Every structure is written in C-alpha cells, then in structure tokens.
Amino acid sequence: MKLQWVYIGIITVLIAMVLIGIFIMGPGQDTGRTNVEAFGASGDDSKDDSSAIQAAIDSSYENDNLPVQLLGKTYILKQGLRLKEGVSLEMGVATKILVEGNFNVLELERKTSITNGTIEITTPEFQSAVIHVSGKEQVWTTERIQLENVTLYNSSGSNRGKGIYFSADTSDEFISFVNVSGVNVSGFHTAVHLQATPPEKEEEHNFVNGNRFVNMTLDDCVVCIRLDSDVTIPNEVSGNMFDNLQIQLTERTDKAVILSGTNNTLEGMIWDASIIEDAHPLIEGTEPSYGNFIRMNLPKDRFLDKGQGNNYSIFEK
Numbered sequence: 001m002k003l004q005w006v007y008i009g010i011i012t013v014l015i016a017m018v019l020i021g022i023f024i025m026g027p028g029q030d031t032g033r034t035n036v037e038a039f040g041a042s043g044d045d046s047k048d049d050s051s052a053i054q055a056a057i058d059s060s061y062e063n064d065n066l067p068v069q070l071l072g073k074t075y076i077l078k079q080g081l082r083l084k085e086g087v088s089l090e091m092g093v094a095t096k097i098l099v100e101g102n103f104n105v106l107e108l109e110r111k112t113s114i115t116n117g118t119i120e121i122t123t124p125e126f127q128s129a130v131i132h133v134s135g136k137e138q139v140w141t142t143e144r145i146q147l148e149n150v151t152l153y154n155s156s157g158s159n160r161g162k163g164i165y166f167s168a169d170t171s172d173e174f175i176s177f178v179n180v181s182g183v184n185v186s187g188f189h190t191a192v193h194l195q196a197t198p199p200e201k202e203e204e205h206n207f208v209n210g211n212r213f214v215n216m217t218l219d220d221c222v223v224c225i226r227l228d229s230d231v232t233i234p235n236e237v238s239g240n241m242f243d244n245l246q247i248q249l250t251e252r253t254d255k256a257v258i259l260s261g262t263n264n265t266l267e268g269m270i271w272d273a274s275i276i277e278d279a280h281p282l283i284e285g286t287e288p289s290y291g292n293f294i295r296m297n298l299p300k301d302r303f304l305d306k307g308q309g310n311n312y313s314i315f316e317k
Contacts, residue, residue, distance in 0.1 A: 033090075034060040034068045036075075043073025050079035060087045070095045070117065077105065080128075085109040091117025091150075098122050104132045110143035118151040121187075124158035129165035130188075135173025135196075135206060147180045154187035159222055159252050162190045168206035168235070171199040178211040186219040195228040196235040206235045213241065219248040225266065226258045231288045231307075237261035244268060249282070251275055257283040259292055259310075267295040273302060285310045 034056050037043070041052035053075065056068050061084035071092040080103040083089055089106075091097075095117035099105050102125045106114070119130050130152045139145055152163040163185035166175045173196075185191040192213065196206045208229070218224040224247050229237035238261045245268025247256050256270055273282060281304035283294060289307030296314060303312055 048078040049075040113146040121154040124156040129162040135168030149182040168196040171204040184217040191218040191221040242266040
C-alpha cells in the first residue's frame with residue numbers, strides 16, 4: 001500500500017511539472033517553436049496577419065528566442081515586421097507572405113535568420129525594401145545574420161522597390177559577414193543594394209564589408225546588383241563576395257551590376273544579354289571603384305569601367 005502511494009505521488013509531481021512548464025512558456029510555445037496561429041494569424045483568410053506575426057516574434061524574443069514558424073500557409077502583411085535579436089523566422093517551402101502596401105517588409109536586427117518560403121509584393125505602389133538591415137545594428141562575426149532559400153518576388157509588374165538592402169547611413173554604422181544563400185529575387189527595381197554613405201562625424205566610418213551572397217538567382221530587375229559607396233573609408237562597400245550567380249535579364253533591365261568600392265568579387269552567368277542593344281553597357285564600374293574582380297560571360301564592350309584597377313575576366317567576341 002505504501003508503494004502505491006509513492007507511485008501516485010510521483011505521477012502527481014510529473015503532472016504538476018508539465019502544467020508549470022506550459023504556464024511558463026506562455027501561449028503559442030512548445031518545447032521547440034513559437035506558433036503564430038496562437039497569436040491570431042490564421043494563414044487561410046484575407047485578414048491582416050501583421051500584428052499576430054509581430055506578437056509571435058516579440059514573444060519569442062522575450063521567452064528563450066524560440067524559432068517563429070510559419071508553415072505551409074499564406075499570410076497577409078499590411079504592416080512591416082521587425083525581427084528581434086536572436087529570433088529565427090522559419091517558413092515552410094510552400095509558405096507565402098503576401099505584402100499589401102509600401103513599407104520595409106522585414107527589418108532585421110543582429111543575430112537573426114530567415115529560412116525558406118516566398119515573400120511576394122502584390123501592390124504596384126511598393127517602393128521600399130523586402131529585407132532591410134541597418135548599419136545601426138553593427139553586425140559583425142558574432143552578431144551575423146543569415147538568409148537562406150527564400151524567394152523575394154514583386155508580382156505587381158511595377159519593377160519597383162528593393163529585394164535586399166543593406167545600408168550604413170549616419171555614423172559608426174557597419175554590416176559585415178552576413179551570409180545570404182540560395183535566395184531568388186525577381187521583379188524589383190534593385191535586387192541587391194549595398195550602400196554606405198558619408199558619416200556625419202569626420203572621425204567615424206560607415207561600411208558594408210565582407211558579406212557573402214552565394215547561389216542566388218536575380219531575375220527581371222532594372223538593376224540586379226548595386227554597390228554604392230566611395231572607394232574606401234570613411235564610407236566604403238568592400239570585400240563583398242557574390243559567387244555562383246544566375247542573372248536573368250529582361251527588356252526591363254538597365255544594368256546587371258553597378259559597382260563602387262574596393263575588392264568586391266562577382267562571378268556567375270548572365271542570361272539573354274541579346275535582349276538589350278549591343279551598345280548599352282550591362283556592367284558599370286563607377287569612378288569610386290578600385291581593384292574589384294568580375295567574372296561574367298559577357299564581351300568586353302558590355303563593360304563600362306570608369307574606375308581604376310578593376311579586373312574583368314570575360315569571354316571575348
């Protein structure tokens with residue numbers, strides 16, 4: 001009889017521990033994720049899911065940084081989201097976010113990641129960025145950001161806005177060692193824009209350096225890659241690597257690459273350059289460019305080099 005009461009006591013304690021654990025984790029959380037549906041995001045109606053998804057992100061940030069998951073549904077955003085430090089946004093391959101309006105869709109803080117899914121711009125008034133990282137985050141090796149296997153698509157036909165935008169704007173801002181892999185960007189004005197502007201204080205620097213963009217497809221954009229800075233400090237975009245690119249040009253494309261800064265490398269394939277008249281340069285090295293390396297399948301007369309010491313490895317006609 002005593003042994004029976006021992007068993008009952010053990011079972012009671014275990015049940016209490018489970019209930020306490022559920023209470024501590026809060027709504028929408030289990031042992032491995034934060035569930036956006038628990039915060040009111042249905043993913044199967046025409047209602048705005050912005051507030052619900054942001055609430056899930058905020059809850060994750062406040063409770064052990066569990067991944068926020070959006071799996072296999074279609075969500076609607078009418079306001080931008082801020083991905084808080086330490087939080088991962090994990091979408092299913094079939095997950096879609098439909099964006100209605102003009103705002104930065106996802107502002108990323110340091111130590112964040114986004115994987116899988118499609119973010120689709122549906123309204124022609126969009127002129128902002130889908131993924132924006134500000135140099136105020138001071139992203140470095142220990143605070144790096146990762147984007148993997150995401151599709152960014154402007155389906156409105158406007159060719160406006162930016163897919164990925166890294167900006168260092170005021171003083172002592174920097175973004176370095178971000179990893180972007182397997183991302184597809186289609187239908188925007190600028191697919192990838194890295195920008196460092198002169199700092200407000202002379203003794204400080206702004207830079208977007210040492211980031212990696214690999215296995216990307218850039219399709220039907222007015223400008224596919226734009227690196228925008230001075231040659232070097234106090235505002236520089238340098239040492240960024242673009243590898244295994246696939247760039248699909250259309251009649252709406254003006255430039256495959258506009259290049260400033262120093263020691264950036266770009267390697268990949270450009271498709272259907274014949275769509276754009278032969279006299280029109282598709283890659284431009286601006287005056288503040290030096291020592292960059294480009295290896296593309298274009299004849300030399302499709303390059304316009306206003307800089308110094310840039311190295312073009314190309315196929316001659």
